[in-house]
Amino acid sequence: MELADIINPNNLVYEKPKLLTENTMHYCPGCSHGVIHRLLAEVIEDMGIQDKTIGVSPVGCAVFAYNYLEIDWQEAAHGRAPAVATGISRTNPNKVVFTYQGDGDLASIGTAEIMHACNRGENMVVIFVNNGIYGMTGGQMAPTTLLGQVTATTPNGRDAGRNGYPLRITELIAQLPGTSYVTRQSVHTPATIRKCKKAIAKAFQAAIDKKGTSFVEVVSTCNMNWKMTPVKANEWMVENMFPFYVPGDLKDSSKNDPESYTPLKN
Amino acid sequence: MKDAKVIELEEVAIRFSGDSGDGMQLTGTLFSDTSALFGNDISTFPDYPSEIRAPQGTVGGVSGFQVQFGKKKITTPGDLAHVLIAMNPAALKANAAFMNPGGTIIFDVDSFSEKNFAKAQFQTLDPFAELKLDDYFKIPVPITSLTKESLKDLELDNKSVLRCKNMFALGLICWMFERPLDYIERFIQNKFGKKSPLIAEANLKVLHDGYNYGMNMQHATPRFIVHPAPIEKGIYRNINGNLATAWGLLAAAEKSGLNLFIGSYPITPATDVLQALAERKDLGVKSFQAEDEIAGICTTIGAAFAGHLAVTSTSGPGFALKAEALGLSVMAELPIVVVNVQRGGPSTGLPTKTEQSDLLQTLYGRNGESPLVVVAASTPSDCFYYAFLAAKIALERMVPVVLLTDGFLGNGSEPWRVPSMSELPSITPRKATNPELFKPYNRDPETLAREWAVPGMEGFEHRIGGLEKNAAGGVSHDPENHHINTQIRAEKVAKVVDMIPELEVVGEAEGDLLVVGWGGTYGHMISSVRAMQNAGKKVSLAHFNYIKPLPKNTAEVFSKFKKIVVCELNLGQFASYLRDSVPGFHYYQVNKMKGLPFSVHELVENFEKILEA
Numbered sequence: 001m002e003l004a005d006i007i008n009p010n011n012l013v014y015e016k017p018k019l020l021t022e023n024t025m026h027y028c029p030g031c032s033h034g035v036i037h038r039l040l041a042e043v044i045e046d047m048g049i050q051d052k053t054i055g056v057s058p059v060g061c062a063v064f065a066y067n068y069l070e071i072d073w074q075e076a077a078h079g080r081a082p083a084v085a086t087g088i089s090r091t092n093p094n095k096v097v098f099t100y101q102g103d104g105d106l107a108s109i110g111t112a113e114i115m116h117a118c119n120r121g122e123n124m125v126v127i128f129v130n131n132g133i134y135g136m137t138g139g140q141m142a143p144t145t146l147l148g149q150v151t152a153t154t155p156n157g158r159d160a161g162r163n164g165y166p167l168r169i170t171e172l173i174a175q176l177p178g179t180s181y182v183t184r185q186s187v188h189t190p191a192t193i194r195k196c197k198k199a200i201a202k203a204f205q206a207a208i209d210k211k212g213t214s215f216v217e218v219v220s221t222c223n224m225n226w227k228m229t230p231v232k233a234n235e236w237m238v239e240n241m242f243p244f245y246v247p248g249d250l251k252d253s254s255k256n257d258p259e260s261y262t263p264l265k266n
Numbered sequence: 267m268k269d270a271k272v273i274e275l276e277e278v279a280i281r282f283s284g285d286s287g288d289g290m291q292l293t294g295t296l297f298s299d300t301s302a303l304f305g306n307d308i309s310t311f312p313d314y315p316s317e318i319r320a321p322q323g324t325v326g327g328v329s330g331f332q333v334q335f336g337k338k339k340i341t342t343p344g345d346l347a348h349v350l351i352a353m354n355p356a357a358l359k360a361n362a363a364f365m366n367p368g369g370t371i372i373f374d375v376d377s378f379s380e381k382n383f384a385k386a387q388f389q390t391l392d393p394f395a396e397l398k399l400d401d402y403f404k405i406p407v408p409i410t411s412l413t414k415e416s417l418k419d420l421e422l423d424n425k426s427v428l429r430c431k432n433m434f435a436l437g438l439i440c441w442m443f444e445r446p447l448d449y450i451e452r453f454i455q456n457k458f459g460k461k462s463p464l465i466a467e468a469n470l471k472v473l474h475d476g477y478n479y480g481m482n483m484q485h486a487t488p489r490f491i492v493h494p495a496p497i498e499k500g501i502y503r504n505i506n507g508n509l510a511t512a513w514g515l516l517a518a519a520e521k522s523g524l525n526l527f528i529g530s531y532p533i534t535p536a537t538d539v540l541q542a543l544a545e546r547k548d549l550g551v552k553s554f555q556a557e558d559e560i561a562g563i564c565t566t567i568g569a570a571f572a573g574h575l576a577v578t579s580t581s582g583p584g585f586a587l588k589a590e591a592l593g594l595s596v597m598a599e600l601p602i603v604v605v606n607v608q609r610g611g612p613s614t615g616l617p618t619k620t621e622q623s624d625l626l627q628t629l630y631g632r633n634g635e636s637p638l639v640v641v642a643a644s645t646p647s648d649c650f651y652y653a654f655l656a657a658k659i660a661l662e663r664m665v666p667v668v669l670l671t672d673g674f675l676g677n678g679s680e681p682w683r684v685p686s687m688s689e690l691p692s693i694t695p696r697k698a699t700n701p702e703l704f705k706p707y708n709r710d711p712e713t714l715a716r717e718w719a720v721p722g723m724e725g726f727e728h729r730i731g732g733l734e735k736n737a738a739g740g741v742s743h744d745p746e747n748h749h750i751n752t753q754i755r756a757e758k759v760a761k762v763v764d765m766i767p768e769l770e771v772v773g774e775a776e777g778d779l780l781v782v783g784w785g786g787t788y789g790h791m792i793s794s795v796r797a798m799q800n801a802g803k804k805v806s807l808a809h810f811n812y813i814k815p816l817p818k819n820t821a822e823v824f825s826k827f828k829k830i831v832v833c834e835l836n837l838g839q840f841a842s843y844l845r846d847s848v849p850g851f852h853y854y855q856v857n858k859m860k861g862l863p864f865s866v867h868e869l870v871e872n873f874e875k876i877l878e879a
Contacts, residue, residue, distance in 0.1 A: 109558035
């Protein structure tokens with residue numbers, strides 16, 4: 001193929017989604033956030049809902065998410081994104097509201113908010129990025145840190161007796177009647193990225209169809225605080241995270257799940 | 267070879283600056299430690315964008331480390347740097363405003379490329395002209411290519427080679443300032459020697475090549491001599507405020523015969539306190555990383571009820587979350603210490619930047635009449651003493667104590683003479699001894715402190731909590747009882763004044779202007795006041811470490827001066843508090859809300875204006 005063919009717009013197969021801003025992302029090289037941001041941008045663009053999508057960003061590394069997607073955003077207090085999103089969603093029932101939260105934010109300081117928002121079946125999407133560590137504050141133990149994993153606050157590895165067990169919050173969320181779609185994904189290979197995109201699209205469709213809360217966990221890497229190369233971090237994730245945080249759908253009401261969601265009476 | 271240009275200096279500030287991944291914090295720390303070991307007094311200021319790594323080559327990703335050292339007492343990291351090491355154009359851009367006019371700029375000329383100019387968003391191809399740095403003494407050094415050249419015979423991948431660049435810069439700077447390399451060599455050996463001897467060899471080689479480069483290029487590089495400072499004899503180490511805080515609490519636990527408990531949640535810039543204590547299981551520390559800020563303080567209250575020296579550490583937003591539980595500790599009259607390493611607010615604010623804006627929240631930010639003791643550390647190393655004293659006050663007076671530090675103190679460092687335990691005052695917890703006389707809210711008539719009984723002590727079974735209670739610990743809605751207890755709780759805090767020293771004045775006890783400050787601004791305050799005094803002005807300093815209660819001679823000190831100015835990194839919170847607590851004076855104000863410490867220069871300028879007014 002000649003250069004002229006390659007740059008011919010008709011042959012374009014891949015480009016930056018229009019929703020992604022020109023801002024350079026601040027994430028560490030190798031971080032999963034950038035890929036997930038891109039998937040969100042693609043899904044929102046594909047579905048044509050840019051004008052009615054509202055994001056709520058957390059405190060943590062993704063606090064700056066609002067710099068990168070051209071939609072309305074609100075940053076919440078640490079852990080409280082689901083409560084802020086509840087306020088937005090209830091007063092704007094025809095908008096598509098989502099939160100974007102890390103594991104420290106969602107599964108530790110914000111446990112009460114996420115459980116109750118999901119239990120109430122608030123009409124929203126939750127994107128839950130789980131990398132098993134606090135990234136922004138420099139690598140402390142998170143609720144999702146695996147047993148034996150070394151962090152800044154577990155210098156000898158996480159010990160169940162001292163630090164408790166890693167929390168599979170997504171399994172708890174799937175038990176709640178307010179959730180319609182609960183899934184666990186990853187973005188470490190082209191195939192899993194495509195699958196994750198489908199899951200995010202399905203979650204957003206559920207919000208458009210007013211099916212209550214959809215919850216997409218993305219098992220991710222934090223190579224910087226895990227102190228690994230990005231490639232090694234992906235391998236480590238597959239070897240160590242996946243046996244505990246098993247990828248796949250946990251609940252899908254579109255498949256007539258008996259636990260399926262009952263719509264809110266507006 | 268020409269003779270080296272040797273310049274003798276009283277003090278000098280150096281700023282190491284590069285990409286977040288260039289290892290500038292380590293380079294700065296190693297140089298600071300070397301200078302401290304050489305016998306200089308030092309003060310450091312790490313200035314970094316956030317804990318995560320921004321894109322290479324951008325101004326947002328620049329990480330800096332400033333150290334000032336000298337042959338006399340050094341109280342600040344320096345307003346402006348005399349020497350800047352810029353590893354790329356972005357570093358030059360980010361730091362141009364912090365350069366002493368006519369200072370020396372050493373830069374990696376290899377990285378000054380068109381591509382990197384664009385990344386740093388320069389408009390032209392002459393960054394020095396664009397930043398108006400033409401009159402500065404510029405030393406271009408091909409750091410990247412010399413590092414590569416230095417390591418060409420070692421079997422190292424390109425990335426590992428480039429990671430040695432900082433050692434070249436460090437070696438060069440060590441030559442320029444006549445620093446011996448032995449400490450740095452030992453550090454490299456200890457860090458890499460066993461695990462990856464090749465990396466150790468590479469770092470050592472580049473360090474020496476950088477040093478030798480300076481020696482060989484004497485005609486181009488000036489050499490500075492900064493003599494050691496006359497410092498009291500003893501064992502010294504370099505320490506930052508967060509580590510000093512952790513150690514002060516450890517010392518208090520040892521001195522009081524109690525075990526230390528810390529229940530905290532990660533939050534910038536306070537996390538290091540939790541981390542430092544998580545590493546000291548060997549000293550009996552029970553560290554607990556809680557699921558949130560509220561659980562952090564509530565576990566602390568539980569541990570205090572159970573007889574531990576109990577501590578929680580946090581920063582502004584976390585302190586806000588702890589408010590209700592702090593009220594519980596006021597009501598239950600339990601001895602807890604809350605460390606608030608203040609940062610820019612409100613809300614998430616400026617997590618990595620310093621500020622003093624939590625003062626009013628600390629004094630008043632709870633429901634009900636809810637008094638507690640507030641102390642503030644003023645230098646990185648005295649965080650040790652104020653953490654120790656906060657614990658002493660809490661344990662001896664059965665009262666929650668808040669220790670205010672800030673991001674500047676927490677991350678900044680200075681040499682500290684390690685005290686022996688015998689130098690520290692005793693701590694006598696008010697453990698209950700006589701079950702016949704024990705009631706949970708029986709009080710010492712002098713101090714109004716109640717006795718501390720711990721579950722498991724026979725004959726001392728009792729209940730306490732957040733409801734208003736009578737002396738026996740029973741719930742009481744009696745109007746008179748609530749009125750009296752409210753007064754007692756306030757008076758108990760007021761009586762802590764007997765434990766604290768009188769306010770000292772630096773300089774003459776009377777004069778034209780009294781400069782008043784509190785907490786982490788001390789270094790810049792004292793430097794500016796000394797500068798005024800040297801210029802013959804009748805200016806003195808009164809710096810507060812005890813905020814509530816205030817030292818008993820405060821009004822007397824104030825009355826000897828024609829004018830009083832209160833300087834703080836907020837919009838006037840301490841000034842408001844003084845207007846209320848020490849009325850009858852006119853308080854001028856100097857305030858700054860930029861996420862940065864004061865500069866000596868701006869303080870002096872403001873003081874001169876006030877003197878003339």
